[in-house]
Amino acid sequence: MNISGFGMDTISLAGPLEAKLRAIKGAGFSQVMLKANDLVGHPDGLDAAVRAVRESGLRGTGFQVLRDFEGLSGHLHEYKVDIAKSMLQMCEALGCKVLLACSSTSAHATQDLDKIAADLRKLAMLALPLGIRIAYEGLSWGRTVNEFTTAWDVVCRADCPNLGIAIDSYHIFAAKTPLDEIDYLDPSKIFLVQLADFMWQETKTFEERMTTARTFRVFPGEGVHSEALEELVLKLDRLGYAGDYSFEVFNDDYVNLPLPVVAERARKSAVWLAEEVLRRSTPLPNQMRLRSRPGAVSP
């Protein structure tokens, strides 16, 4: 069985960082998506948190999340650049190669796609010397960019090698973006795929999308969108996406359950995807190249 392409997200679990890492590792995962407040909230400080991650043996899928960065001007822009720099430094300390940036929800931000693209290009340039890639994600309640199709448009306009998109199944289903749009993406520019399901058929308003996204997502295969999720993953696979899948599952129940119970649910989900949906074999010889950037697509 090969679930190495799938990882859990610290946000699905309650408790201190070390316990989360132990539970994730214990369920057989080899990677973890890290969130800033897991680290800065560590009682012994950031350095201790970084050490815990490095000693866990888990690879950082990525680091999240930079919010509302793009489209601002003047002192707001300067402020966000400072925040971005601090996030990038944490990301580098953790050895994570991907920083997740979400589309802006701010009414103070411009809706001009070229200005948004220029800001993201600047963000990518900041990340570049550190060897970090920026994965730009369209939140389904983003003000201007709220579907991955628009996020892709912006990424193409910005045209920077270390700027790509992040796909989140939740936002695709919530916004009802047609899955055929996946076929127009360049697989080498998809830097991260986050998977989650949920229990409602419809999420019409931005408020509803936001509440559901933050409190009631479930692991792939546990919700009512399993078929669509299957189709999404298969489409990405056919497209040639060979990068990581991370379970972005915010759930108010899960943060009230023992960690191994939640991690076991995640594992079931990963096994379902790896064995039944993608039918992944054991690692192929060409996946075992000694590259420092796992999952990167060769040109």
Added chain:
Amino acid sequence: MSDLLVNPPSDREPLQASFSDAANPLGLDGIEFIEYATPKPQALGQVLEMMGFKPVARHRSREVLLYRQGDLNIVVNAHPLDAKAASHGRETPSISAIALRVRDARAAYQYVRECGAWEVPTHAEVMELNIPAIHGAGGSRIYFVDRYKEFSIYDVDFIPIPTVDQKPAATAGLHFFGVVQYIGPERSYDWMEFYRELFGFELIPDEQRFGIMPKGTLLCSPALDPANSFMLQLIEPELNVVDADEKLQRIGLGVPDVLAAVRELRQLGIEFVETAAAHTESRGAITKTYLGSVVFELVKSDKG
């Protein structure tokens, strides 16, 4: 038939490279100096002297020496904190900074920060120059210097070593040719974009190579005076090698006659690599590695 076709414009005047502001946004005009950081400045000084450099001045407040020959300036920074930071605690010397000549240092600094460069806090002491800097590859820095014509930055920050010739001639016509940067796997496009966006570097086609070490990607800097332009060579690790380390690896020096230069430098004590894979020829040569990390490459080049 249009007379443009009979007399194509290139017949009237030779086609010129672009010298527009767009092609050279910083008014880049070559390398002012290259800085090594090392906890063992004397050992590095010996190697530099074998390469024909002469120590000419000392920094006013820090443990820093200036070596020079012809138009080449090398700064050896032994300030303990700098030496430790630039080499990540290793004992071996590292190329810790490149200082670029620009039209207006303030404007250049402003421009690159707008594009997304990281500024480096400077530590100028009283009556010293506050030279702006940004982060470059692997902990190295890129300085911007605009006072290089009418007066020299060294007149302010350095005190000449008494009785020493301040302008020693270049051995065998040595001049800056370029810098070789090691980059992580699959990082070529990233760094090409970095140097293009911030400085206006242009890609040299793969069929055009200089010297005897042709690997990787070659970029050429814009320059106000074309003679001051220099090269950057970006080299990724071999496919199955784990080495994501990024650093400025060596300096490339141009000489009009490689074989003559090799003869002259050998007499000063420098040894060159002579193996089947890399050996001295009229196109170029490479020195052995000194002190665990210091290498110079010679490339045939008529400018300078």
